[in-house]
């Protein structure tokens with residue numbers, strides 16, 4: 001037997017010893033590199049996988065390898081990117097093609113992956129193969145050093161951005177537009193388990209992402225005044241956000257039908273289409289779905305957040321490129337603008353948008369915008385823009401009701417290739433998660449939790465995985481001083497600094513977290529919280545609470561971070 005055959009046999013045996021989720025997560029992308037002088041070298045796709053395999057499976061692997069070879073074997077793991085691309089030449093026992101992944105005789109993941117292979121092209125296989133570039137990122141958040149992490153920088157930026165009235169970032173769009181190395185680095189203080197959960201989630205995402213999505217994981221293009229020929233996107237469309245992956249229910253059927261109609265007849269009916277509704281309910285998803293349909297029809301589609309639109313205008317004015325800006329926007333067939341409410345009150349942006357709107361509309365080009373509220377509720381919006389938004393069709397998207405939530409979860413589990421028992425889906429679909437984004441986050445967490453603990457997906461496990469999210473109100477009888485101490489300990493910031501006036505970046509976020517937790521988890525009034533935090537007034541406390549609350553709503557990692565802070569209280 002050569003190394004490849006030995007490893008094939010070994011992992012087939014391993015497959016019978018671990019759950020299929022664990023198997024897929026940790027063994028699917030591995031391959032044999034060599035077997036010489038009693039040392040078996042295994043190539044693994046990521047640094048994190050290496051650390052995990054060494055930490056949890058070394059002994060098991062060693063003993064199976066010894067069984068298979070009939071001799072004592074030492075095992076080493078090498079991260080794919082550290083090993084030069086193998087050549088299918090004599091002298092190496094490596095698999096002949098870097099695209100090869102294991103063909104497993106059993107296990108639903110193997111079956112699912114085979115299906116995937118059949119339905120996608122080779123680059124999908126590549127993304128799972130050992131030689132694909134390792135998503136090293138994850139490992140970064142396993143590091144224990146703290147003070148100046150990128151995550152902290154990011155939080156500081158959030159603070160500054162808020163002052164500039166910068167609209168909230170869209171987590172999904174950001175995930176798909178930022179380099180993978182940045183992933184998993186946001187949470188700047190997490191428990192080991194939280195980190196591992198996140199790593200597994202990242203790992204699952206990376207390995208199950210279809211090829212087009214991999215392509216979209218590039219940074220969003222910088223502003224360029226000219227629009228390339230053919231379909232093009234300023235902010236890339238998320239390939240997951242299509243009509244076929246959108247689950248229709250009572251709460252969104254109007255928005256969905258309107259979007260579908262627009263995508264079939266761009267510029268001819270419902271122009272503009274104004275989609276509005278609460279956070280995480282699928283507006284961006286529908287916007288991108290319209291974009292995909294336009295792209296397929298060969299139209300020039302441009303998706304842009306209102307923040308990006310604003311920045312472009314500011315830059316165009318600053319660099320005297322308004323003509324190019326106009327030219328670019330006016331050769332578009334379908335303009336998709338996300339979160340239009342953020343342009344309200346920004347005079348030059350509104351002005352420019354007004355002209356862009358008129359030009360496109362007069363030329364029968366389609367305009368679709370989303371907003372968190374209907375035009376009449378966007379108070380500082382110019383009347384002439386408001387009335388233009390009301391010209392077309394206003395379609396709202398509401399929070400899904402129970403059955404709809406369940407259907408969304410089922411579809412999500414399917415797309416992750418996991419068989420999740422109905423009881424678990426029912427548990428996750430509880431009313432606490434009214435936004436679809438939260439719902440998705442909760443399901444991801446449950447799956448990751450089961451994988452991490454190598455345990456079957458059951459309702460008690462789901463309850464355990466989600467207890468910090470679902471039961472936070474029940475569990476706590478904390479006092480403000482316990483929170484102050486706990487937060488201080490968690491972030492290693494002295495309590496006197498949390499109470500003080502210093503605006504250092506490393507202090508502001510923990511202080512705001514303390515405000516949030518005190519308000520959420522204790523029975524103290526705003527006045528009492530303010531006084532526990534050095535005599536701050538109630539508006540400051542509310543501001544801090546709101547800041548953390550918004551971050552948690554938009555960013556699963558921040559939510560997990562807060563859960564980790566709370567969890568850390570229990571250990572004291």
Ligand SMILES: Nc1ncnc2c1ncn2[C@@H]1O[C@H](COP(=O)(O)OP(=O)(O)OP(=O)(O)O)[C@@H](O)[C@H]1O
Nearest residue numbers: 245246247278279280281282283284285408436437
């Ligand atoms: N009906 C649905 N079917 C399937 N997935 C959905 C549905 N609605 C929302 N989602 C998913 O929920 C997540 C959040 O949706 P999306 O970003 O479109 O929300 P949004 O309304 O634009 O929120 P925000 O106002 O915060 O930008 C996405 O992953 C999206 O794919």
